[in-house]
Amino acid sequence: MRKIVYVKAAAVLVMLAVVAGFLHYTLPQHDIVRIVNTTERRVDTSRNRLFWTNAEEAGNASTMQDVYFIEAIRPDGRPMVYRNQDTGWGWPPYFKFDSSNVQAKARDLVSTKDNPQWVVITHYGWRNEFLSIYPNAIEVAPVDGPDVQIFPWFNTIFFVVLLGLLVFARRVWLQFRERAIDPVIEDVEEFREDAERTVTRAKGRLRAAVEKVSRWLTRR
Amino acid sequence: MVAALRLLVFGFLFLSVIYLVARAYARSVHREALEKEWAEHPKGDRDQFVEEGMRAYERSLWPRLLLAIYVVPTVLILVAIIVVNFF
Numbered sequence: 435m436r437k438i439v440y441v442k443a444a445a446v447l448v449m450l451a452v453v454a455g456f457l458h459y460t461l462p463q464h465d466i467v468r469i470v471n472t473t474e475r476r477v478d479t480s481r482n483r484l485f486w487t488n489a490e491e492a493g494n495a496s497t498m499q500d501v502y503f504i505e506a507i508r509p510d511g512r513p514m515v516y517r518n519q520d521t522g523w524g525w526p527p528y529f530k531f532d533s534s535n536v537q538a539k540a541r542d543l544v545s546t547k548d549n550p551q552w553v554v555i556t557h558y559g560w561r562n563e564f565l566s567i568y569p570n571a572i573e574v575a576p577v578d579g580p581d582v583q584i585f586p587w588f589n590t591i592f593f594v595v596l597l598g599l600l601v602f603a604r605r606v607w608l609q610f611r612e613r614a615i616d617p618v619i620e621d622v623e624e625f626r627e628d629a630e631r632t633v634t635r636a637k638g639r640l641r642a643a644v645e646k647v648s649r650w651l652t653r654r
Numbered sequence: 655m656v657a658a659l660r661l662l663v664f665g666f667l668f669l670s671v672i673y674l675v676a677r678a679y680a681r682s683v684h685r686e687a688l689e690k691e692w693a694e695h696p697k698g699d700r701d702q703f704v705e706e707g708m709r710a711y712e713r714s715l716w717p718r719l720l721l722a723i724y725v726v727p728t729v730l731i732l733v734a735i736i737v738v739n740f741f
Contacts (some may be wrong), residue, residue, distance in 0.1 A: 523658040523660070524657050524661075527731070528734070529739070530738050530739065531735075532739040532740075573738070607678045608682060613682050614682075
């Protein structure tokens with residue numbers, strides 16, 4: 435019994451982790467960085483296609499893509515590299531078609547260590563060196579300094595709406611159970627009780643009949 | 655173009671599922687309210703009372719408001735396209 439509880443808890447934890455990871459990958463985040471270079475590189479996206487977008491769409495069987503990259507340095511001095519790809523009409527639903535414009539803006543904001551121009555990069559996705567995956571830059575804009583705080587308005591609204599939808603789904607389920615499932619269960623229950631009563635009565639009648647017959651047979 | 659079409663088709667199917675669920679839910683809640691109303695102040699036949707109430711509900715504005723399930727995401731997508739690409 436206890437083992438089942440552990441298995442259940444583990445399954446719930448894994449599911450929560452998957453959902454959290456999915457949201458962390460997909461939702462937008464803001465980085466304050468200094469752009470040091472912008473490049474365009476040909477990459478082979480076949481190995482981890484999940485972490486690249488291909489707005490150009492089917493038709494081109496080639497997995498080789500020319501991808502814009504934005505190379506940046508964070509305020510703590512560590513590097514960060516972003517890709518700059520259209521998502522188009524596909525997933526995730528950012529509807530980004532202006533990667534060339536974003537690249538031009540990023541190029542315009544390149545600065546040096548001595549005379550830094552800090553930039554906020556709105557992006558989604560993860561950087562992972564082992565998988566060679568890069569977060570996708572959605573928007574770049576200049577900011578005053580490296581300490582600027584940006585309130586995540588979108589994510590706040592997103593989670594409020596998500597919570598509302600979950601509450602709604604629960605209410606729909608409860609209503610469905612109350613109005614559609616419970617009555618059926620009650621019907622089945624009633625039917626079963628009816629049947630039991632009938633069987634009991636029939637058994638009683640049968641026993642009485644058997645008794646009657648046996649009494650008649652044993653009568654002298 | 656293929657991707658836009660795919661979004662249109664799957665988006666429509668997805669929203670249709672939500673719409674049908676929400677419509678069934680709203681009807682069920684209204685029917686329950688009518689049954690409770692009748693239980694408190696019984697007048698006439700129960701089934702007839704409920705059916706008439708449901709027919710009045712179908713004619714009212716509420717069921718049509720559920721079409722917002724199609725409208726709101728479409729508007730959000732348009733807003734996203736404008737914000738992401740033109741700002």
